[in-house]
Amino acid sequence: NAGVMQNPRHLVRRRGQEARLRCSPMKGHSHVYWYRQLPEEGLKFMVYLQKENIIDESGMPKERFSAEFPKEGPSILRIQQVVRGDSAAYFCASSPPTGWDYGYTFGSGTRLTVV
Amino acid sequence: AQSVTQLGSHVSVSEGALVLLRCNYSSSVPPYLFWYVQYPNQGLQLLLKYTSAATLVKGINGFEAEFKKSETSFHLTKPSAHMSDAAEYFCAVSGDTDKLIFGTGTRLQVFP
Numbered sequence: 131n132a133g134v135m136q137n138p139r140h141l142v143r144r145r146g147q148e149a150r151l152r153c154s155p156m157k158g159h160s161h162v163y164w165y166r167q168l169p170e171e172g173l174k175f176m177v178y179l180q181k182e183n184i185i186d187e188s189g190m191p192k193e194r195f196s197a198e199f200p201k202e203g204p205s206i207l208r209i210q211q212v213v214r215g216d217s218a219a220y221f222c223a224s225s226p227p228t229g230w231d232y233g234y235t236f237g238s239g240t241r242l243t244v245v
Numbered sequence: 246a247q248s249v250t251q252l253g254s255h256v257s258v259s260e261g262a263l264v265l266l267r268c269n270y271s272s273s274v275p276p277y278l279f280w281y282v283q284y285p286n287q288g289l290q291l292l293l294k295y296t297s298a299a300t301l302v303k304g305i306n307g308f309e310a311e312f313k314k315s316e317t318s319f320h321l322t323k324p325s326a327h328m329s330d331a332a333e334y335f336c337a338v339s340g341d342t343d344k345l346i347f348g349t350g351t352r353l354q355v356f357p
Binding site: 134136161163165171172173174175178185186221223225230231233234235236237238239241 | 277279281286287288289290291294296335339340341342343344345346347348349350
């Protein structure tokens with residue numbers, strides 16, 4: 131029973147390029163969450179998605195960032211025209227639609243470095 | 246709005262000593278509370294959770310936490326630290342729209 135799968139584990143992009151981060155939730159989980167972790171900081175919520183729906187994107191920067199969770203395939207976090215400040219670890223988590231009794235399961239993260 | 250405060254960004258203990266990591270929360274509704282552990286270059290692993298059942302919650306690796314509503318606290322403890330406990334620990338509270346709100350983390354160092 132595979133956990134939450136994120137790829138790639140490490141991603142290097144030059145300033146101005148696009149970054150695509152993928153997240154496949156655990157089997158049976160229909161809720162996906164993206165968090166960003168900057169060095170020496172905690173995890174900041176970015177976006178919460180269900181299949182084909184964005185439920186809460188209150189933590190997403192207004193420009194250059196977008197997320198989707200299509201009917202088929204993984205969830206994608208897309209960062210256009212990356213800048214050095216986007217360098218961080220991006221974590222995906224998933225949960226079943228059964229409330230808080232379960233909590234989240236996290237993936238191992240994608241570490242983005244912008245050079 | 247819900248929030249979490251973790252007191253002490255770094256905690257150091259000797260192997261075998263008591264571990265106490267502090268977490269205070271703010272929530273306008275009955276909260277669900279979680280502790281996660283993160284080892285270097287890895288994701289977060291759930292240690293334990295409070296979901297309005299017993300106030301003393303036991304988790305993995307010998308950790309436990311007690312929910313104290315009067316003090317709005319959910320401190321994490323372990324009677325005897327082990328070298329393998331060295332990691333970063335995050336407290337989190339349930340927020341609006343099913344999202345978790347995390348504290349800034351406490352890095353635990355264990356000395357031999």
